[in-house]
Amino acid sequence: MTINTPLRSIDALIAQGLVAPDRRAALDAVAARYAVAVTPAMAGLIDSADPADPIARQFIPDPAELVTLPQELADPIGDDVHSPVEGVVHRYPDRALLKLVHACPVYCRFCFRREMVGPGGDALTGDKLDAALAYLADHPEIWEVIMTGGDPFIMSARRVREVAQRLGAIPHIKVARWHTRVPIVDPERITTDYAKALRVPGKASYIAIHANHPREFTAAACAAMARLADAGHVLLSQSVLLKGVNADVETLSALMRAFVENRVKPYYLHHPDLAPGTARFRLSLEEGQFLVKSLRGHLSGLCQPTYILDIPGGAGKIPVGPAFLSACETPGAEALAEDRHGDLHRYPAI
């Protein structure tokens, strides 16, 4: 059956055959704690006959979400400790996050901001938006502003245009970057007019698009990305490395190629954050490095993302390899360079 509105409750998921009725009580308890929404585009991709379906795994709640491990944190990447004013996170000197909304069109079960996002969450409007923009205007060291949330593309064209125009009036901001999952999960929202509304006058405009599995690249999603690229935005990718979704060489390769084929340059591949109740998605850093190294072996350089770890507590992002050059143990010693077959080659230190 075709659906045209998001599924926002366990009842709605049961009615569409995406959840077995005997799971209702267990999953109602999850939905009482963490928001649930699956867009028609994503619901239509789920193969409910496959218990390991990678799309279902990202969006269908699971009782395991109610188990919080000691190392898991409500604010795993430490946004709050770097927030000088509501809606702004200023962690690095030359860039700041502008968190415009707390709602999303889908709610991902592995979300690193899952304790903050949900329907009805505060939007940054009125005096709060004025204060956030005033902070950005008062800090000339801020060269780049990253619009995030929630998902900012859930806002109307009128609202994104207003934010874009006001950012455009701040001279020292040179780069505007939007982070979104909408082109994948609700592609019809990205009309030609919407793509134009996102332009920040006089600034370089980047859009980082979140996708985790090659099946998410439907014809409608590809058309939405084309409209964004044609409107003059530079498109980047962001994905989360997720056990049971994309943590194998074949899937990751197909995902990165799908980005590049749609004019989206692979940018970040995130190691999963220590968000509450998300242990079932996590793999070890060593496993992640193996996968990323395997990409280097057989995919175009265009298809290589940077594998990133966000250090818990707010210390920031670091690339986590893998390394292809062994460190010189003594000054002046030769380094060892590892090729894509794993063979080592000496290279002069200077």
Ligand code: SF4
């Ligand atoms: S779209 Fe982004 S912010 Fe929203 S639930 Fe998914 S990961 Fe979290």
